[in-house]
Amino acid sequence: MRESAFGFDVHEQRGLARLGTLRTPHGTVATPAFVAVGTQATVKSVTPEAVAATGAQLLFANTYHLYLRPGAEVVAAHGGLHRFMNWHRPLLTDSGGFQVFSLGASIEHGVGKVANIFPGEATQAPRSNGRGFVKVGEDGVEFRSHIDGSTHVFTPERSIGLQRQLGADIVLAFDECTSPLHDEAYTQASMERTHRWAERSLAEFEASSSLHGYEQALYGIVQGGAFRRLREASAAFIGGLPFHGIAVGGNLGKGHDDMKAVLEWTVPLLPEGKPRHLLGIGDVEGVFAAVERGMDTFDCVMPTRSARAGALLTLSPDAEDVAAKTGVNARHRLNIKNVRFAGDTRPVEVGCDCYTCASYTRAYLRHLFKADEQLGQQLATIHNLRFMSRLLFRIREALAAGALAELRREVLGG
């Protein structure tokens, strides 16, 4: 591929885990890094300046959504997504494939990516052509808009063209995302098609050029479901193509153990020098598991979505929280709507340096949530994004010191 402003340097490697710097035309990203999601060209409820103040380095926006509304041509007329949304740091867009399948088909299958994802919204979920929402063929995918039911077609070429218009620093190859409900035969056929789409995405990327005055980088996506044989084949195939980086996508199984296995099959077969992105993971345990298995970046809606529901992330919950909670959803979270916070004049997390914790009490946040005031979601989002930045900062520090396992034990126990 031609020279670009994009690059990746590994400074330290401890086992598979690595400390690195991702270089993009809009600045660098210290890795491992969490990638906040701004689906519709906005991290919901927060200004870009407030997002940046949390330490967020890289945002993820969704081609499917922006294609449907406001249209990639509107974004292009602004000079690309950075200018459109006033975020002048690195950006990543997905190919649109994931939402094509998930928004059409997750409704039908009712299956999320891993057990602890909230139901009812777009997740890394199976697709189906059973009800005519999504029709997959060799050329691409025909789907209906979740907004107005209109029919659209995405192909690898179309996806790359749209991502050229949007102008993120990092763009993704077009892929099909299979479901835990698909058998090995279907998953293999789908993976092989995704490999052909990867080659077409690369060819289209090479044949086109940036529209906005700076280079873009293209990541390939490893698929293969929860099948070892397929993941290994996909890692070898995608890892052998001249992508700038590699994303691991698709069905990662039913929980953290399955996800760990998928990464353990995949990562050793990937090229050493390229950055690796894990799609859709962002809980504390998942982040540690991914970093320890060699992933450099990971995006997830969980921190921002749970903030809007009043679930504030914390590593130092009150004793009564821990006692009251069970299950994976409850870990590291404080439900600010709880009546016990009605008169609590402490910050959300004692010791947190975020704007929310510096300026407001739990009682005030609870009041905002009970009174349905948008500022509550805004302040909670700021805290949760800062929580992720602080967590990843500590992970990078621990990596530099060779103490990641100790940090994991301190944070997660066991």
Added chain:
Amino acid sequence: MRESAFGFDVHEQRGLARLGTLRTPHGTVATPAFVAVGTQATVKSVTPEAVAATGAQLLFANTYHLYLRPGAEVVAAHGGLHRFMNWHRPLLTDSGGFQVFSLGASIEHGVGKVANIFPGEATQAPRSNGRGFVKVGEDGVEFRSHIDGSTHVFTPERSIGLQRQLGADIVLAFDECTSPLHDEAYTQASMERTHRWAERSLAEFEASSSLHGYEQALYGIVQGGAFRRLREASAAFIGGLPFHGIAVGGNLGKGHDDMKAVLEWTVPLLPEGKPRHLLGIGDVEGVFAAVERGMDTFDCVMPTRSARAGALLTLSPDAEDVAAKTGVNARHRLNIKNVRFAGDTRPVEVGCDCYTCASYTRAYLRHLFKADEQLGQQLATIHNLRFMSRLLFRIREALAAGALAELRREVLGG
């Protein structure tokens, strides 16, 4: 009354209009000033820092709402509203009376304060005891919570006690707010009761002291509906009591002409040296009318509420906007949801120095509103608050230069 950190200086007077400085324990306010509304201890959707950056000097919060949720004692435990909501500039609370009447009774009468107020939300509207929502007696008012239907009683003493707990710099005497549908006899009886409540509010204010380490100031409220004889009587009575300032409240008639008449009857009878607040006015024409008739401050939900509906204030609408619009609601507004802005890369108002206009296009704002993204309401609120600050800045400059009438003609025509 005892000495306090509160004071008002008039620097220039042109006719009845005056240029002044209001001094409070939390800083000064250059008058004439628009007062932004933060009903539930938040200017909806915007952080206090963002509000301050628009040039807003003084915020208005509602005792009725904060009494019901989170409770005045919760706010008091924080050291008062300033700390609770992280707004460290001047604050004003109303007495709770207005909402007691309006939230109970406006539902029934369907009458807003002036013709251009949005329907369906709390406005300066008539009360009724017909359905048991609101029962007015000599001692005070019994009402039901709009949140859970529970029964509560406000008296002048209770209102002052709650406002002591909330700790705004400026607090209001407890009053009854009559409706355009009330006849002169009822309006007179109500006004006379309000006068007795004014004396009781003053006595309670004198008998109590600040809970939070700084002095508060108490304004009396002139009532009397749209009846000249009553307004004159009320102005003389309230103006003769030792309040720190005077608010003009209640039914101001059916439009700007009625409001102008009420002010022309009232203001000449008020003491010269005290600041004057007009309750519930904030449209461009109303602001000019109020300033020219001697009012110093005025609060209104319109700029922030219309922002959340996508109505952006501007003095320089596009020609096509002017052509497309009719009626008082349409003046000085741009409906950002209009399809004509879908690809419009200009700022909301060319020449505006607000954060929104400096950083975003009309197309991006339209996208946010169409996609139901909270950031749209936030950015629109910032613009509209800055619009009001810029308007009042120009009014103060014009007053200093003796050119207010010229500015009014430039802005409003005619």
